[in-house]
Amino acid sequence: MGPLPLHMLLQFMLISHAVCRVRVEAIVITSLSHHLQRMTHINHSRLFGRRFGAGRSRRTTNTGFVHNASKPHLRRQRLHKSSLCLTKHNDDNVDSTTREHQQHRPIRRIGIIGGGLAGLSVAYHLLDISEKNTENSDPLHIVIYDKAKVGEGGASSVAGGLQHPFSPRGKLIHFGLEALQCSNRLVQVAMKHQPSCLIRPHLYRIALSDANVKQLQDTATKYPELATWLPKEELDNLLGAETMGGVKLGNGCQVIHVPTYLKGLWEECERKATEINGSITWEQTSHKELENNNDIINEKLSNHEAVILAAGAGLLQDGLICNNHHEDGLPVQLVRGQSIEMTLQFSDKDIIASNEAMLCGKYTSPLPALNEATDETAKQSKRFVIGATHEFMSEALETSQVVDELKKRSYPFASNLWDHGEIDRITTGVRMQSNRGKFGRMPIIGKFSTAKNPDVDRRVASDRLWIFTGLSSRGLIYHGLFGRMLAEAVSHDNEVTLQQQFQEFDWWRQQKNHSKIDKERIELKT
Numbered sequence: 001m002g003p004l005p006l007h008m009l010l011q012f013m014l015i016s017h018a019v020c021r022v023r024v025e026a027i028v029i030t031s032l033s034h035h036l037q038r039m040t041h042i043n044h045s046r047l048f049g050r051r052f053g054a055g056r057s058r059r060t061t062n063t064g065f066v067h068n069a070s071k072p073h074l075r076r077q078r079l080h081k082s083s084l085c086l087t088k089h090n091d092d093n094v095d096s097t098t099r100e101h102q103q104h105r106p107i108r109r110i111g112i113i114g115g116g117l118a119g120l121s122v123a124y125h126l127l128d129i130s131e132k133n134t135e136n137s138d139p140l141h142i143v144i145y146d147k148a149k150v151g152e153g154g155a156s157s158v159a160g161g162l163q164h165p166f167s168p169r170g171k172l173i174h175f176g177l178e179a180l181q182c183s184n185r186l187v188q189v190a191m192k193h194q195p196s197c198l199i200r201p202h203l204y205r206i207a208l209s210d211a212n213v214k215q216l217q218d219t220a221t222k223y224p225e226l227a228t229w230l231p232k233e234e235l236d237n238l239l240g241a242e243t244m245g246g247v248k249l250g251n252g253c254q255v256i257h258v259p260t261y262l263k264g265l266w267e268e269c270e271r272k273a274t275e276i277n278g279s280i281t282w283e284q285t286s287h288k289e290l291e292n293n294n295d296i297i298n299e300k301l302s303n304h305e306a307v308i309l310a311a312g313a314g315l316l317q318d319g320l321i322c323n324n325h326h327e328d329g330l331p332v333q334l335v336r337g338q339s340i341e342m343t344l345q346f347s348d349k350d351i352i353a354s355n356e357a358m359l360c361g362k363y364t365s366p367l368p369a370l371n372e373a374t375d376e377t378a379k380q381s382k383r384f385v386i387g388a389t390h391e392f393m394s395e396a397l398e399t400s401q402v403v404d405e406l407k408k409r410s411y412p413f414a415s416n417l418w419d420h421g422e423i424d425r426i427t428t429g430v431r432m433q434s435n436r437g438k439f440g441r442m443p444i445i446g447k448f449s450t451a452k453n454p455d456v457d458r459r460v461a462s463d464r465l466w467i468f469t470g471l472s473s474r475g476l477i478y479h480g481l482f483g484r485m486l487a488e489a490v491s492h493d494n495e496v497t498l499q500q501q502f503q504e505f506d507w508w509r510q511q512k513n514h515s516k517i518d519k520e521r522i523e524l525k526t
Contacts, residue, residue: 114311116156121483182480190264339387
């Protein structure tokens with residue numbers, strides 16, 4: 001073939017130049033696209049990763065436990081950006097733009113109604129989150145509203161203080177190990193200020209029947225890191241009791257003097273607030289301020305960006321919320337518990353009579369001595385609490401009835417105490433107990449919205465309400481874990497983290513209430 005004509009050669013050169021130009025432009029566009037994607041990913045990571053805790057390293061505690069990777073409900077999941085689409089928002093009428101804005105809005109002014117186990121746990125974790133969040137320079141301000149001083153009011157102040165993660169049949173409760181870790185962290189920080197809040201680093205569960213023996217032996221077999229089986233002879237000699245054996249619970253299972261613990265936790269909250277240049281205030285309110293005075297309540301709460309209802313049974317008793325006799329009310333019931341505090345003048349013979357905490361349906365537990373530093377009589381005695389009744393009646397049991405019931409149920413393992421001790425006083429607390437569900441009795445936690453609770457009347461006029469209640473007899477084991485969950489959700493004004501950590505956290509919105517109670521059903525008598 002001969003040489004190409006000149007016009008064909010020129011045409012070929014023009015086509016080659018155009019192809020090269022297209023290739024260069026494509027490379028440039030691809031490079032820019034990759035760069036933009038990288039910048040978008042970085043900005044998204046800064047926004048969602050740090051704020052919602054994605055990518056944090058897994059932590060252990062002084063209990064030695066780590067999250068169980070084989071159990072999804074014990075596994076802390078990383079929050080991915082796509083999970084924002086899974087948010088179960090209370091108000092279905094809110095559009096996506098408003099919803100996204102609410103999810104990113106930092107909350108810095110918070111009111112908490114109730115300063116017991118639930119309220120103080122949320123307060124501590126809110127401060128802890130703020131302390132670790134170096135990107136937000138706005139100070140955090142918390143006000144706790146309570147009718148009593150720290151550690152002196154509500155069911156929390158008369159709680160038995162036996163902390164462990166097992167059901168009455170010796171089975172591990174839902175979130176049991178993780179809950180034990182979280183509660184122990186709070187106990188450790190409270191002990192920095194009030195070391196006497198830890199009464200015993202262990203407790204004993206007693207077997208009084210063949211069924212108890214089998215249940216507790218299974219517990220020791222499944223959870224040897226927490227429970228050790230002790231045969232009858234060894235346990236009887238140790239406790240001075242008549243048993244069929246039992247387990248010693250330790251490694252985080254312990255006995256807490258709850259009023260002292262709450263004081264220590266409050267002091268740690270004050271320290272943290274000062275450290276981050278924020279504030280936390282305890283505002284003691286009277287009964288008259290809470291009863292039938294909407295204007296005062298609303299005025300107090302109007303300056304808060306979020307309000308957390310954490311007063312337990314007080315929410316109903318003081319009329320802050322009113323559970324109507326409708327099937328869509330809160331799935332709870334009020335339960336009164338009365339306990340007996342006793343003093344035992346000890347001798348070598350008597351002191352073996354349960355200077356330890358023992359549990360078998362009812363419980364006995366040692367108490368701190370009264371005026372031990374100055375009272376010589378107190379130095380020669382030991383104090384105990386025996387509890388507790390489980391009352392649903394509107395009228396409280398009489399003193400003689402309380403004594404009869406508790407003696408009948410605890411005498412087999414506390415006979416020396418009953419035979420030689422003297423009754424000091426009877427304490428009373430009313431708990432808000434949630435209905436039993438798929439995972440047993442779980443706390444009521446999340447946003448408290450009229451859209452999802454149309455039959456619950458509220459005197460607190462606020463669209464920024466959260467609720468944390470229904471802990472009942474599991475307050476000590478659950479308050480740390482669920483207080484942390486709620487604090488994370490409130491801090492970012494969304495329920496994403498709640499759903500990620502506990503998929504069924506809103507079980508109470510679905511379960512209908514057939515208990516038909518109101519604040520008049522149980523009358524608190526002390």
